[in-house]
Amino acid sequence: MKIREAVLKEDIKAISKFLSTYNLVYEDDIDMTLYMEEAGRIIATVSSAEHIIKCVAVDETYQGQHLLNTLMSKLIKQLNEKGHDHLFVYTQPEHIGIFRSLGFKEIVQTMNLTFMELHGDIEQTLKRLKRKYDLDNRAKGAVVINANPFTKGHLHLIEEASKLHEQIIVFVVSEDRSFFPFEDRFEIIKNSFRHRPDIHVLPSKDYLVSFATFPKYFLKQEQSIKKEHALIDVLTFKQHYMRIFNINARYVGEEPYSPMTDVYNQTMKEYLGSALKIVERKTIDTVPISASTVRKLLKKNGLDTVRKYVPEATYDYLISDKGQRVIRRLKRHESRH
Amino acid sequence: MKTVSVGTLESSDCLVTIKPHESLEIEIDTVVHDAFYEHISDLVRKTLKEHGITKAYVIVQDKGALDYAIKARLTTAIKRMRDDNG
Numbered sequence: 001m002k003i004r005e006a007v008l009k010e011d012i013k014a015i016s017k018f019l020s021t022y023n024l025v026y027e028d029d030i031d032m033t034l035y036m037e038e039a040g041r042i043i044a045t046v047s048s049a050e051h052i053i054k055c056v057a058v059d060e061t062y063q064g065q066h067l068l069n070t071l072m073s074k075l076i077k078q079l080n081e082k083g084h085d086h087l088f089v090y091t092q093p094e095h096i097g098i099f100r101s102l103g104f105k106e107i108v109q110t111m112n113l114t115f116m117e118l119h120g121d122i123e124q125t126l127k128r129l130k131r132k133y134d135l136d137n138r139a140k141g142a143v144v145i146n147a148n149p150f151t152k153g154h155l156h157l158i159e160e161a162s163k164l165h166e167q168i169i170v171f172v173v174s175e176d177r178s179f180f181p182f183e184d185r186f187e188i189i190k191n192s193f194r195h196r197p198d199i200h201v202l203p204s205k206d207y208l209v210s211f212a213t214f215p216k217y218f219l220k221q222e223q224s225i226k227k228e229h230a231l232i233d234v235l236t237f238k239q240h241y242m243r244i245f246n247i248n249a250r251y252v253g254e255e256p257y258s259p260m261t262d263v264y265n266q267t268m269k270e271y272l273g274s275a276l277k278i279v280e281r282k283t284i285d286t287v288p289i290s291a292s293t294v295r296k297l298l299k300k301n302g303l304d305t306v307r308k309y310v311p312e313a314t315y316d317y318l319i320s321d322k323g324q325r326v327i328r329r330l331k332r333h334e335s336r337h
Numbered sequence: 338m339k340t341v342s343v344g345t346l347e348s349s350d351c352l353v354t355i356k357p358h359e360s361l362e363i364e365i366d367t368v369v370h371d372a373f374y375e376h377i378s379d380l381v382r383k384t385l386k387e388h389g390i391t392k393a394y395v396i397v398q399d400k401g402a403l404d405y406a407i408k409a410r411l412t413t414a415i416k417r418m419r420d421d422n423g
Contacts, residue, residue, distance in 0.1 A: 069346035069400070076352065077342050085340035085356055102346060103366055103398045119340075119354055119396055121364070 003074050006033035018042040022057045025217040034071050046071045051084035052213045072102050086120040086206050090215050108235040115232050125205055126244045133200055141165035142247040148178040150188045150314045153289035156282035161251040171204040179330050191313040207236050230267035251277045299330050341417045344410040351402040353410040355418050358394035367399035384408055388415045
């Protein structure tokens with residue numbers, strides 16, 4: 001049976017229709033779709049959005065013929081070509097068996113979803129990271145930040161945390177879907193703490209995934225989708241990061257404005273309990289500092305207005321060639337996280 | 338460095354994936370684990386050694402392939418990785 005790639009609008013339309021018979025919705029962010037047909041009828045399909053596998057379905061009468069093994073083999077190779085070699089899927093717990101037989105391994109499970117990975121291993125990855133950064137087994141506090149860009153708000157959060165812990169780990173979100181590239185965000189933070197041997201700056205690796213690529217088609221209400229995403233993220237952090245790095249407290253900034261982050265913080269509170277520490281947001285001239293405020297100011301008014309909101313390392317970066325390029329890009333684009 | 342996958346997940350075949358990595362790490366996932374895991378593991382190690390591979394993350398997803406199929410898939414993957422990465 002021949003595998004085809006869906007490129008035409010008609011193909012996508014037919015696949016959406018096929019998926020709908022299995023109560024699945026073809027998601028907007030899908031960038032590759034493969035399918036098989038017989039006698040002009042679609043019988044199996046898989047899709048992906050970057051490195052996330054989505055919308056997997058096989059016609060009932062063709063199940064048990066391993067069509068998915070054929071489709072997945074092809075998809076894996078095509079994704080490798082695009083540079084995605086560590087793949088993920090969110091699936092309903094009753095379908096774990098199928099994905100296991102394709103080589104996927106479980107990362108975490110909630111009542112509704114199981115988060116799985118292919119061609120990677122969270123346990124090995126985090127243990128390797130721990131060795132690479134030469135971290136010992138003492139109890140630690142942790143902060144997870146995207147830092148797009150790093151502000152005095154982040155600095156304040158980390159400094160507050162470090163007052164209560166001998167050792168702090170700052171996980172910088174590795175996922176590259178922000179204005180400031182990961183490498184630069186990471187470098188700035190590392191520079192800011194170069195005189196602080198108690199503050200370790202680490203990449204988060206691929207496991208802390210943003211809401212952007214999270215599949216929305218399993219759940220009906222938007223609120224429950226956000227909650228589910230937060231839950232997967234928090235459980236991954238708790239069951240793997242906290243255990244492997246011996247983290248006993250996670251620090252977050254208070255979120256009075258962003259309801260999105262607020263759902264996230266509430267979920268954290270529920271599942272981390274007393275290990276979650278909420279730190280009051282730092283204000284300058286009564287303005288709470290956030291990365292999005294800094295981006296807005298950069299976009300509208302330029303460099304001078306943000307100087308008081310960002311640490312020196314960020315300012316040095318912003319006036320560098322690299323920083324100037326990001327600012328130009330920021331000014332050209334519509335607002336985005 | 339680019340990751341390459343060679344083969345398929347179809348019955349009696351195997352999918353071999355080689356990723357760039359700082360050390361040699363081998364992961365073997367086979368449907369005939371109880372009877373042939375050691376055998377496949379030896380075969381994979383021997384083949385990697387023959388090609389002088391000391392740093393890579395090698396994942397073999399075996400669906401019951403015969404020895405020479407596994408060896409051929411692995412050899413092709415090694416060659417393709419070297420070609421792709423000049």
